[in-house]
Amino acid sequence: ICTIVDMDSLEVEVDVNEAYINRVRPGQGVTASLNAYPDLDIPAAVIATIPAADRNKATVRVRGGFKSRDPRILPDMGVRVAFLGEELEAAETPAAEPGVWVPRSAVAGSGTDRHVWVVLDDAEGAPFVERRNVVVGTAEGSRVRITAGLRSAERVVVSLNAGLEEALRDGLRVGLAD
CATH class of the missing domain: 2.40.30.170 (Efflux pump adaptor protein, beta barrel domain)
Known part of the structure; x- marks a missing residue:
């Protein structure tokens, strides 16, 4: 066979x-x-x-x-x-800057100290967050291109505000909205 x-x-x-x-x-x-x-x-x-x-x-x-x-x-x-x-x-385009697009609201920090919160799954499949330093490239409207620190298909917290940013920490379990 x-x-x-x-x-x-x-x-x-x-x-x-x-x-x-x-x-x-x-x-x-x-x-x-x-x-x-x-x-x-x-x-x-x-x-x-x-x-x-x-x-x-x-x-x-x-x-x-x-x-x-x-x-x-x-x-x-x-x-x-x-x-x-x-x-x-x-x-x-073939000459386009490499990277992945994310909403501006997903990126925290300023200057060269920029980061996103990536949503990962633990061994049991429960989602948790991890802070990830990123390099921000070009910006267009409500989105920015992340040129380093994030891969395609990774999930990120997209609506960061001051209160949420302060509450997040590495390893914090989160619920996902549909």
Whole structure:
């Protein structure tokens, strides 16, 4: 018995919370990050939304295709994805500054002492926050590009205010809003 794989047509399948599925559309840009290579961001695009929901998990499956072939991508590898908005796709050019876009409200500090609060999951899957120093690049409207310290597909606290910033500390367990 053997498994035959067409390496030229590898795809990524992810489960998206049904509350957010209205934001996903065919052709939308996706950045994929393999668990085996977390610093490697691979461009992809949404191929289709599978027209069936998983009632137990309240998710909908989405298929995406990689824009280019990479020998590090193997079948059944773990992957994290970030769906890009229309403005992000339009802003990306081959000469674009590297990094990820976040809302201005997610970045705290000033000058060269800037940071975000990244939401991670502990061994039991419970979310907690971690302060992460970042380098801020260009700014456009209500968003800024983080050029170092944050990877695509990482979750951040997006609405920092003075009271919340003072209450956060490394390792603090948090609840996530839908």
